Amino acid sequence: MATLKDVAERAGVSTATVSYVMNNKENKVSAGVAKKVRMAARELGYQPNIAARALRSSRSNIIGIISEDIATFQVNNIVQGINQTADRENYQILLGDLNLNSRIWREGRQDYSLVMDYRDEIRDKVEIFRMVGACGIIYVGMHDRDITGLLQTDIPLVYAYSYTKNPGDYMVNNDNQRVATRAVEAMLRQGRRRIGLISGPVESVPAYKRLIGYQTALMDAGAVLDPELIVYGDWSDRSGELACRKLMALEERPDALFCMNDWMAVGAMKVLKELGVSIGEEVVLIGFDDIELCGFVEPALTSISIPLVEIGQRAAEKLIALAAGGQACCHREELPCRIVERETFGYED
Amino acid sequence: MATLKDVAERAGVSTATVSYVMNNKENKVSAGVAKKVRMAARELGYQPNIAARALRSSRSNIIGIISEDIATFQVNNIVQGINQTADRENYQILLGDLNLNSRIWREGRQDYSLVMDYRDEIRDKVEIFRMVGACGIIYVGMHDRDITGLLQTDIPLVYAYSYTKNPGDYMVNNDNQRVATRAVEAMLRQGRRRIGLISGPVESVPAYKRLIGYQTALMDAGAVLDPELIVYGDWSDRSGELACRKLMALEERPDALFCMNDWMAVGAMKVLKELGVSIGEEVVLIGFDDIELCGFVEPALTSISIPLVEIGQRAAEKLIALAAGGQACCHREELPCRIVERETFGYED
DNA sequence: GGGACAGAGTTAAACGATTAAAGCCCTCTG
DNA sequence: CAGAGGGCTTTAATCGTTTAACTCTGTCCC
Numbered sequence: 001m002a003t004l005k006d007v008a009e010r011a012g013v014s015t016a017t018v019s020y021v022m023n024n025k026e027n028k029v030s031a032g033v034a035k036k037v038r039m040a041a042r043e044l045g046y047q048p049n050i051a052a053r054a055l056r057s058s059r060s061n062i063i064g065i066i067s068e069d070i071a072t073f074q075v076n077n078i079v080q081g082i083n084q085t086a087d088r089e090n091y092q093i094l095l096g097d098l099n100l101n102s103r104i105w106r107e108g109r110q111d112y113s114l115v116m117d118y119r120d121e122i123r124d125k126v127e128i129f130r131m132v133g134a135c136g137i138i139y140v141g142m143h144d145r146d147i148t149g150l151l152q153t154d155i156p157l158v159y160a161y162s163y164t165k166n167p168g169d170y171m172v173n174n175d176n177q178r179v180a181t182r183a184v185e186a187m188l189r190q191g192r193r194r195i196g197l198i199s200g201p202v203e204s205v206p207a208y209k210r211l212i213g214y215q216t217a218l219m220d221a222g223a224v225l226d227p228e229l230i231v232y233g234d235w236s237d238r239s240g241e242l243a244c245r246k247l248m249a250l251e252e253r254p255d256a257l258f259c260m261n262d263w264m265a266v267g268a269m270k271v272l273k274e275l276g277v278s279i280g281e282e283v284v285l286i287g288f289d290d291i292e293l294c295g296f297v298e299p300a301l302t303s304i305s306i307p308l309v310e311i312g313q314r315a316a317e318k319l320i321a322l323a324a325g326g327q328a329c330c331h332r333e334e335l336p337c338r339i340v341e342r343e344t345f346g347y348e349d
Numbered sequence: 350m351a352t353l354k355d356v357a358e359r360a361g362v363s364t365a366t367v368s369y370v371m372n373n374k375e376n377k378v379s380a381g382v383a384k385k386v387r388m389a390a391r392e393l394g395y396q397p398n399i400a401a402r403a404l405r406s407s408r409s410n411i412i413g414i415i416s417e418d419i420a421t422f423q424v425n426n427i428v429q430g431i432n433q434t435a436d437r438e439n440y441q442i443l444l445g446d447l448n449l450n451s452r453i454w455r456e457g458r459q460d461y462s463l464v465m466d467y468r469d470e471i472r473d474k475v476e477i478f479r480m481v482g483a484c485g486i487i488y489v490g491m492h493d494r495d496i497t498g499l500l501q502t503d504i505p506l507v508y509a510y511s512y513t514k515n516p517g518d519y520m521v522n523n524d525n526q527r528v529a530t531r532a533v534e535a536m537l538r539q540g541r542r543r544i545g546l547i548s549g550p551v552e553s554v555p556a557y558k559r560l561i562g563y564q565t566a567l568m569d570a571g572a573v574l575d576p577e578l579i580v581y582g583d584w585s586d587r588s589g590e591l592a593c594r595k596l597m598a599l600e601e602r603p604d605a606l607f608c609m610n611d612w613m614a615v616g617a618m619k620v621l622k623e624l625g626v627s628i629g630e631e632v633v634l635i636g637f638d639d640i641e642l643c644g645f646v647e648p649a650l651t652s653i654s655i656p657l658v659e660i661g662q663r664a665a666e667k668l669i670a671l672a673a674g675g676q677a678c679c680h681r682e683e684l685p686c687r688i689v690e691r692e693t694f695g696y697e698d
Numbered sequence: 699g700g701g702a703c704a705g706a707g708t709t710a711a712a713c714g715a716t717t718a719a720a721g722c723c724c725t726c727t728g
Numbered sequence: 729c730a731g732a733g734g735g736c737t738t739t740a741a742t743c744g745t746t747t748a749a750c751t752c753t754g755t756c757c758c
Binding site: 001047049051052054055062070071076080083084087095096097099133293297 | 404443479482615642645
């Protein structure tokens, strides 16, 4: 493997000159020499040694990813997006996965509110990233976690798909509130008047945003906000069943259901079928996430597709911009979702 | 951040001694001094600098993963398994994903036989792993690819979920052949006699192994091997539909279907429903992979669960053993699959 | 007594890059 | 023409480990 020294010898200059050329410090080297050096580097197939660079300058082209669980649909797709731009921009990815779900499962816990328990693990990952000289960190999480305080260094950090309270943090997300409004508006346009909401847990920030979106649409339409129509689940299909049962037991049944994820929607569908309610007519239904399952249940579930891959890409682009010393265009960014029409709800814009 | 030098000063010895202690070169240092050094290290919270170590010795506790597409079910779960043991054994993971599927999609290609096209990409990843001093590489692929030749170094390599021709390679896989035999035997025990096979592509090694398993069961039972009962798909639900249509058009219809993955099985189910064939009675059906979808189609699809997470774990354990200079217990390992009984086929053992 | 040897620890040279500081050479100015 | 200044290049220290080679001390045996 060719080193800086080899290139320097071949080009007849010092290693310093080669280093300057390689790092595009143009004001340091004349154009002629630079060209000569680049030639030599190409001929030898020179690639800088990451370890040496990291050791010396504590900076490399490695992006550290801290993810809550790579096995989940969302994280998975976001990581794919990060991977794509990293690839394109010649960055590498170091994955630090917290394995959150399988740990929760192993410990027999039901809830995700474990922020404190995982600070050590996160700190470890950050430490490793620092040591390989990662140029920045992307935190990919579904839960609402604030790790900014764990970074003692000034290494840039971008949150993907998770919310933080600190307005100085960089964040890429989807427009939970807006798309919820759009979905409910479409239901209203269809003449639906009692729109039930099967929500995620109260403490979830995305669930909260979607709730606001739901309420906004109803209020703008001058419709009544009936608190009975809002039921909370925990994202599981089982909890969707329970929620739906509760809603259908109301004196005035809802004629539409907005579910905050597809699993709960599928659970709700099971109950509706049991009750002999015709889905898509008596009750229209929309899910959230647009997981693969949607196209395979019967009737096929209309859902909201989150641009996960794009979120990953944007997060990576932001991070790379920050790492290069520039500024990212804005702190908080929300990418638009797309409503995917299937059989449970005819959406027209 | 504390360095070797700090620890050495605190313990009143040279950096060399500290290094020896940290690397458990016990014959170099007396027990008393070792204890003193370890104390000092703990007090300072010393963590070795990965970059420096990699630079000097070209060896670190980083496991490089080359994966074909992190977004696929199989790869995803295997990586999770690798992650788990890596975590436990204090190794780190560097992920080099080839993004194969999205590239294939982008280029508008239909087939996966692109081995040659991706040698360069793989070489790049290997190069990066070498530079951060990865202690070994795990190749996670669904397709049959041989990258052994791409490693010029003597860095250990373990294949997870992909087959290679070279018997000297380390490989962890599932027992495709045996479980196929078991599944078909169970069908025979139920009195089924014309068992249709919806296979993966001819060139796929796992598909071939499953085919052998299917044939073995039939032959052992003294049943007739009717080549008309074997149809090839390309793993997609669409191809499952086509295959099923072909099989159901036979003069003597099959009374059982063994599908080599769940997507094709779901496609087949669609056709069976169309034809008014009662699934689970007229025709029993089994899929392969046990993806989440299986529990949600109607009737729920019986399938074969591949121990993906365990494959990842074993692969990582093997690699760590090899990296530590020891030998891994055996070159090729096949973990047993589990048949998950649902509604399309009653399996009893 | 002295050479051989073993055990325990130290010295110092790498590994491959970055970068402040110094050096060289040329031009410009008073 | 001396001195300043600027553009380009080199020198050499440095990052934190690893490890071959060396030193030192004590023991043993002929």
